[in-house]
Amino acid sequence: xxxxxxxxxxxxxxxxxxxxxxxxxxxxxxxxxxxxxxxxxxxxxxxxxxxxxxxxxxxxxxxxxxxxxxxxxxxxxxxxxxxxxxxxxxxxxxxxxxxxxxxxxxxxxxxxxxxxxxxxxxxxxxxxxxxxxxxxxxxxxxxxxxxxxxxxxxxxxxxxxxxxxxxxxxxxxxxxxxxxxxxxxxxxxxxxxxxxxxxxxxxxxxxxxxxxxxxxxxx
Amino acid sequence: xxxxxxxxxxxxxxxxxxxxxxxxxxxxxxxxxxxxxxxxxxxxxxxxxxxxxxxxxxxxxxxxxxxxxxxxxxxxxxxxxxxxxxxxxxxxxxxxxxxxxxxxxxxxxxxxxxxxxxxxxxxxxxxxxxxxxxxxxxxxxxxxxxxxxxxxxxxxxxxxxxxxxxxxxxxxxxxxxxxxxxxxxxxxxxxxxxxxxxxxxxxxxxxxxxxxxxxxxxxxxxxxxxxxxxxxxxxxxxxxxxxxxxxxxxxxxxxxxxxxxxxxxxxxxxxxxxxxxxxxxxxxxxxxxxxxxxxxxxxxxxxxxxxxxxxxxxxxxxxxxxxxxxxxxxxxxxxxxxxxxxxxxxxxxxxxxxxxxxxxxxxxxxxxxxxxxxxxxxxxxxxxxxxxxxxxxxxxxxxxxxxxxxxxxxxxxxxxxxxxx
Numbered sequence: 001x002x003x004x005x006x007x008x009x010x011x012x013x014x015x016x017x018x019x020x021x022x023x024x025x026x027x028x029x030x031x032x033x034x035x036x037x038x039x040x041x042x043x044x045x046x047x048x049x050x051x052x053x054x055x056x057x058x059x060x061x062x063x064x065x066x067x068x069x070x071x072x073x074x075x076x077x078x079x080x081x082x083x084x085x086x087x088x089x090x091x092x093x094x095x096x097x098x099x100x101x102x103x104x105x106x107x108x109x110x111x112x113x114x115x116x117x118x119x120x121x122x123x124x125x126x127x128x129x130x131x132x133x134x135x136x137x138x139x140x141x142x143x144x145x146x147x148x149x150x151x152x153x154x155x156x157x158x159x160x161x162x163x164x165x166x167x168x169x170x171x172x173x174x175x176x177x178x179x180x181x182x183x184x185x186x187x188x189x190x191x192x193x194x195x196x197x198x199x200x201x202x203x204x205x206x207x208x209x210x211x212x213x214x215x216x217x218x219x
Numbered sequence: 220x221x222x223x224x225x226x227x228x229x230x231x232x233x234x235x236x237x238x239x240x241x242x243x244x245x246x247x248x249x250x251x252x253x254x255x256x257x258x259x260x261x262x263x264x265x266x267x268x269x270x271x272x273x274x275x276x277x278x279x280x281x282x283x284x285x286x287x288x289x290x291x292x293x294x295x296x297x298x299x300x301x302x303x304x305x306x307x308x309x310x311x312x313x314x315x316x317x318x319x320x321x322x323x324x325x326x327x328x329x330x331x332x333x334x335x336x337x338x339x340x341x342x343x344x345x346x347x348x349x350x351x352x353x354x355x356x357x358x359x360x361x362x363x364x365x366x367x368x369x370x371x372x373x374x375x376x377x378x379x380x381x382x383x384x385x386x387x388x389x390x391x392x393x394x395x396x397x398x399x400x401x402x403x404x405x406x407x408x409x410x411x412x413x414x415x416x417x418x419x420x421x422x423x424x425x426x427x428x429x430x431x432x433x434x435x436x437x438x439x440x441x442x443x444x445x446x447x448x449x450x451x452x453x454x455x456x457x458x459x460x461x462x463x464x465x466x467x468x469x470x471x472x473x474x475x476x477x478x479x480x481x482x483x484x485x486x487x488x489x490x491x492x493x494x495x496x497x498x499x500x501x502x503x504x505x506x507x508x509x510x511x512x513x514x515x516x517x518x519x520x521x522x523x524x525x526x527x528x529x530x531x532x533x534x535x536x537x538x539x540x541x542x543x544x545x546x547x548x549x550x551x552x553x554x555x556x557x558x559x560x561x562x563x564x565x566x567x568x569x570x571x572x573x574x575x576x577x578x579x580x581x582x583x584x585x586x587x588x589x590x591x592x593x594x595x596x597x598x599x600x601x602x603x604x605x606x607x608x609x610x611x612x613x614x615x616x617x618x619x620x621x622x623x624x625x626x627x628x629x630x631x632x633x634x635x636x637x638x639x640x
Binding site: 040070 | 242247248250261268272318321322323324325485487491529
């Protein structure tokens, strides 16, 4: 079995399995914890919990105006690489083919030139994030190996993907294999490190939204 | 010294309270640092350790070592007594539980609720600022953090009623409304108590204080001593039940309101047998019912939103409703309402002597805000904010005026139109 066959075959299968079971395990171990019922009587004007949850999610999409100036670079940069990653994952023809194989659904792709440009911007944005983490005194203090490793496994598929489509340095098959292995690494790590926030964000924003909407507060 | 710190007890205490939402909050932090932007302590000191997310580190580590699905790998660093000692200052002195950090958090993490849990853990480990803990102990022993015993309450109420010629009801057999008091007011701002009595009498409310349960502040909660927190709530519940009160009114104290209104039922494990209203909400109700007639307030004022009443309490609008058509020159600060900057002394920080310098620094943010409005007086509806601001004002020899919302309203009451019942 050559490297590409390994990357496409057993490596990816195992990675996907770890990803699915890991995420399920993390979410279940969280959701099966006791949920304390809030016994404080909600305000008469409080919306239903679902509305509070949605409001909580929407409110935290962007920092409130008085804070937005200080938070602007981090927020905009955060959006750039998150959206960039989404465009790359769901816009490139090869990715859509791959996802079609997994889920059976497909959609129109974006031109590969556009994806490459987005990937370059995304990569640059990820390096801006890393640069801030390494230099800003607050971020330096609160960053752990989890943050740096999570950054690394996120950056790697973007970089290896760009190199693969550029046919640089090595045969395409090898580059593709390396790219796919980097994706496997990302999938395996995601449930266990901070990248799990991709799922937890829905939970935490909703929880806060519910707690404070019961109080008639907007936080 | 450090050998007396029980790290294991800290972890167990925190983990015993880990409900799903606390755990998801701990697991979700992406270490983006935006909470520092929102925190008055970080903004005032510039010290990265004052970043709210950093304050949660020992608790997050304890959780990772023991309860996290991957804890068996033993990858999370072990916390030792020195770590806890170091974080004690961060968790007690540099967090007012004001919740401003949550507004900035892209994950929407309610950091203040974790800090509250962390304080309980630290107290279980034998840590916590001595003066804050003493305030809690005094509440248990004497009924109040400032030594306001039932006997002293009686004496002061008698003296105030006599001095001001205002009837102040104490220990009536039955009443619709149980009024509570913050001992800060009774000892330092007694006019505030007179003002409440005057307003309630004026509106014809059937109310009383009770010597069974009068202290609204809950230093048990703020200091992490859950048993005292619960005891303070039980005293008020007993008092309210014995007079048959359907409403308990909390005086000008933000945390007292936050704890009794939004946490007490969860401490007791059952809903409270009465409604809880902050005095500003209660006065707003009276105004809506046409029971408050006021002469206009001419001087320029601005309103300081106490964190637990506005941002975390949902009552920001009622204070403004009270000021509407009353304060003729009302100027909002920027930012205001739910995004208001904290006084620097909430969450028990006011009771911690070693935190004074930091509180003063934080108050500079407030001073700048008020000066930008050009208002003569900053009005608040929290006596703890007021005490913090009074002390900071003296420290900086600041000339801005400070006032209480309830006192202002009481001072402008048109008394002859609605005789007391």
